[in-house]
Amino acid sequence: MKEDTPPPSSPPPLPVFKMPRVHKQEYWSFVRLVAPSTEMPPGQTAWKTTDAELAYCLKCKTTFKYRSGSSASIRKHMNHEHPHELGSVGREAAVKRMKNALASKRKSSAVIFSPTKRTKKINPAEEEMATRALIEWIAKCLRPLSIVEDEELRFFITLVQTMHGIYELPSRRTITERMQAHAQQLRSLLKEKNAEEVDFYSLTTDMWTSRTTDSYIALTIHFMTDFFELRSYTLEVASFCGKHTEVRIRRKLRDLMYTWG
Incomplete structure (x- = not known):
């Protein structure tokens, strides 16, 4: 009797393996490549991307075509089938990259560089002027003294310091629109989290x-x-x-x- 072909939603009959050296991790969070057989060719110790012709999604248990050297089918599948998960993983990856970059900068700032590579520190007069402006802002706007210990404020200042240009604060209208859009994204993520975990x-x-x-x-x-x-x-x-x-x-x-x- 002829063996039935497994439906697309069934688990892959062959071993799966991770894609090495991924450029955009968010597209490969749930996707694995399907090995062409259960046994590797003689002399080969690991499967290569050129060996695979199929990809398998761990999220929806779906198998689809894959062409070596192109991630078009992966992007198409994730954008069409898992847009919310893709956005969530993408944001987490972006935040992680940003924090790693800032941590690396903070770590490197403690290393002794040569005079040509040493980060320039403001002089005492500039530091005094900046501190005075900070004090006046706290006093005039009735901000708590503990605001200088706020981790998010320190993160923002550190982020701006890593930039190679001048950052201009957005207008009240712009920040309001961006804040509302960000709040809507957080609402959607929190609704999903509550439904799945709580x-x-x-x-x-x-x-x-x-x-x-x-x-x-x-x-x-x-x-x-x-x-x-x-x-x-x-x-x-x-x-x-x-x-x-x-x-x-x-x-x-x-x-x-x-x-x-």
Whole structure:
């Protein structure tokens, strides 16, 4: 009897192996190359990319064609079948590359260079002027003194210092648009994370009124990871109009929870 051909969604009947020296890791996070047979040719100790004619996705258990020297089929599969995972892995890879670059720069700054390669340090007068400007900003804008210990602020300053040109702060309109777009991306990622990883959770809420008498309500989720680590995420901070009655608060919280599923 003729053996049936396995469907595309079945596991590959042959061994799979990782693609070496990947340029864009995000496209190969779930993809492996399929070996042409169960036994290697004589004298060969590892499979090569030129040996493979098929690729296999660990995420959706799909086998598709692969041509050596081209990742077009890999990109097509990931963009079409796993756009959310691709975006998430891509962002994580970009952040990792950035942090590695900054860590490398911080590490290299401690190394003694020759005078021609040594990073130029500002003189005492410039340092005093910068520190005075920092003090005035903290005082005039009522910023906490601990802001100089803020890791994200230090990360931002270090990032700017690694650039080879002048960075101009964006306008309020631009930063607002970018912030809203970034918030939407984080909402989508958090919804996926909650749906996949969170089985039990608790919700807390808080309300306050600003100095301009604008009222707000916040909704925060709390849960434990599989490693018993507490996680808390603020899901929403929404404006609250009208009186703070029980009925209105209950209705607002219900709407916020409905938004998050």
